[in-house]
Amino acid sequence: KNCWASALSARCVAYMRRQGLSLEKIRVAVIIQEMIDPGTAGVAFSVDPVDGDPDRVVVDAVPGVGEGLVSGALDADHFVWSRGARRVVDQRIARKTSRLGLDVDRGLGVTSFDISPEKSQAPCVSPELVGRIAHLAMSLEEQLGCPQDIEWAQVGDELFVLQTRPITSLPPNKNFKIWDNANITESYGGITLPLTFSIIKDFYYVVFKETLRGAGVSKEILGKIDYDLQNMLGLIEGRVYYNLLSWYNIIFVLPALRHYKVFWEQMIGLRETLPGWAKDALIFSEEEMTLEERVFKMKLGAALTWKYLRFEKKVRAFCTHVDGVYARYVDIPFETCDVLDLVTYYRELEAVLLERWQEPNINDFYCFMFTGLLGKLTREWLGPESNLHNELLAGEKGVISFEPAKRLTEIARTISKDPALERRLLNDPPGEVLEHIRKQEDLAPIAELLGDYIRDFGFRSL
Numbered sequence: 001k002n003c004w005a006s007a008l009s010a011r012c013v014a015y016m017r018r019q020g021l022s023l024e025k026i027r028v029a030v031i032i033q034e035m036i037d038p039g040t041a042g043v044a045f046s047v048d049p050v051d052g053d054p055d056r057v058v059v060d061a062v063p064g065v066g067e068g069l070v071s072g073a074l075d076a077d078h079f080v081w082s083r084g085a086r087r088v089v090d091q092r093i094a095r096k097t098s099r100l101g102l103d104v105d106r107g108l109g110v111t112s113f114d115i116s117p118e119k120s121q122a123p124c125v126s127p128e129l130v131g132r133i134a135h136l137a138m139s140l141e142e143q144l145g146c147p148q149d150i151e152w153a154q155v156g157d158e159l160f161v162l163q164t165r166p167i168t169s170l171p172p173n174k175n176f177k178i179w180d181n182a183n184i185t186e187s188y189g190g191i192t193l194p195l196t197f198s199i200i201k202d203f204y205y206v207v208f209k210e211t212l213r214g215a216g217v218s219k220e221i222l223g224k225i226d227y228d229l230q231n232m233l234g235l236i237e238g239r240v241y242y243n244l245l246s247w248y249n250i251i252f253v254l255p256a257l258r259h260y261k262v263f264w265e266q267m268i269g270l271r272e273t274l275p276g277w278a279k280d281a282l283i284f285s286e287e288e289m290t291l292e293e294r295v296f297k298m299k300l301g302a303a304l305t306w307k308y309l310r311f312e313k314k315v316r317a318f319c320t321h322v323d324g325v326y327a328r329y330v331d332i333p334f335e336t337c338d339v340l341d342l343v344t345y346y347r348e349l350e351a352v353l354l355e356r357w358q359e360p361n362i363n364d365f366y367c368f369m370f371t372g373l374l375g376k377l378t379r380e381w382l383g384p385e386s387n388l389h390n391e392l393l394a395g396e397k398g399v400i401s402f403e404p405a406k407r408l409t410e411i412a413r414t415i416s417k418d419p420a421l422e423r424r425l426l427n428d429p430p431g432e433v434l435e436h437i438r439k440q441e442d443l444a445p446i447a448e449l450l451g452d453y454i455r456d457f458g459f460r461s462l
Contacts, residue, residue: 004028010191014238036160037102038153040124041066042076044133046141046148049167050275054147056089057081057134063124064099065110066151066162074098077124081134088127095385096120108426121385125154132159140164178278179234179241182269191238200240204232206354208250211361216303217253218296224283225249245281248274252284254300254365263372267364308366311359318359325352404457411449421446 006012007028016023042061047054060069060076068074075094082089096115103111125133133152136159140148150164188200209229212222222229228246235241251264265273284293307314329349334342375389382388394402415422421443425433437443437450 003030011238014191035102036153036155037104038065038155038160039063040129041153041162042069042125042133042151044137044150044152045167046137046150047167048080049149050272055083057083057137059125059130059133059137061125061130062099063096063115064101064113066153067110068098068100070151074100079125079130081130083134083138086131088130091123093121093123095387096124129154136161177234178244178274179236180244180270181239181241184233184240184242184268188240192235192240193238194235197233197235197240201230201233203354205229207357207361208232210355211358212250212253214358215254215307215362216300221253221296225253228283242268244270244274245278249283252282254304260369260372263368266372266375267368304362304365307362311362311366314359315363318356321356322353325349404453407449407453407457411446411453414446414449418443418446 007026008023013023015021016026040061040063042059043066044060045058048056048058057080059079059081061079062069062074062076069076075096077094077096078092079088080090081087097120098112098114100110101113103109136152137148137150140150140161144164144166147167148164149167151162153160153162188196209222209226228243228249231243231246232250233240234243248261251261262273329345332345334345337345371389371393374392378386378388396402415425421433421437424436428436434450437447
């Protein structure tokens with residue numbers, strides 16, 4: 001029933017409208033297949049999907065079911081197998097703390113299981129298995145006539161191909177864009193309509209332009225990147241994406257970011273850096289700077305250092321300003337306003353907020369630079385696998401961004417102590433579960449936790 005009903009999800013309805021399909025004639029065929037419980041699973045590319053190198057077969061693997069890799073929830077072991085050398089020539093082993101697998105005993109389907117510390121940093125596949133997967137990918141490429149992107153799973157000695165399709169990310173011609181939704185899906189989950197997109201695209205343009213101007217970037221440089229400032233985002237099939245080439249053009253204006261761009265890439269959640277074949281499309285060279293650019297960078301670096309020394313005062317003023325704006329608008333009954341009133345309120349908010357939004361962006365710059373430098377130093381001092389910088393920052397008090405995760409962890413831990421409620425939460429509609437919790441006196445502590453979370457952080461939800 002749930003599978004059939006998914007045909008009327010927002011994504012499907014948007015697709016059918018775009019294709020001119022009638023909702024009245026919709027039919028769904030439900031395919032039932034055996035679910036295997038693999039020891040390892042992953043993806044493989046018969047050529048390098050980043051630069052198109054035909055010698056490099058890329059294999060990514062995780063313990064257990066591959067859903068965690070495909071969704072991006074789990075870090076994967078990464079291997080590069082050379083056709084010429086006929087062996088693994090590069091590998092990056094992830095620190096694995098959990099895996100996804102079938103919970104047959106409790107009948108809960110795919111569930112997360114902990115991985116013991118002694119196994120967390122060991123490769124989840126052998127070099128021999130990487131070779132078998134590479135040969136399988138090459139064989140499919142030969143049979144199907146083009147480079148393949150496959151999903152695979154291993155059960156015992158058997159390898160299963162779960163799906164295969166042509167690689168869609170191979171380097172195109174010079175007229176190209178590179179899209180990535182990285183962490184922007186946290187802000188714009190589900191389908192985003194054109195009206196919403198037109199507003200946020202303008203927000204990004206105004207806010208980032210004012211931030212750079214406030215940081216001391218000249219009119220000449222702002223003119224060079226104006227196209228990129230206007231095209232930082234894209235709307236594709238109802239989803240919001242970063243236009244990465246525009247972002248790189250913008251961040252390369254800032255001092256040191258050509259050398260420390262990995263810090264920014266980590267902050268927004270990019271799993272791969274800009275491919276070499278795309279660098280010719282950038283306005284500023286990543287490797288070389290003119291004398292004029294060097295002087296400009298020094299001046300901008302000095303300005304940002306001076307701003308940092310006075311930044312706490314700026315942040316307090318910004319928070320006071322935002323609280324004042326919020327207080328003026330929070331009690332307005334917008335649902336009773338006519339269209340002209342709503343437009344007026346919107347323009348007022350735009351005027352009093354957008355051009356004063358420099359501090360959050362500059363704060364992001366300081367955060368990812370200092371976090372990146374701390375991580376770089378701890379890995380140099382303690383070894384490449386050190387995660388000390390994250391552990392140190394996780395203990396920092398008063399960081400509101402940590403609070404939702406802490407609260408949700410507490411709620412999940414409390415609910416897990418009641419197996420019947422846990423089953424209901426996993427299987428019943430959320431609204432029914434919430435109503436049930438509110439009506440049961442013995443569940444009052446959980447109802448209070450949920451109520452507090454919705455009160456404090458419900459505005460972050462979609």
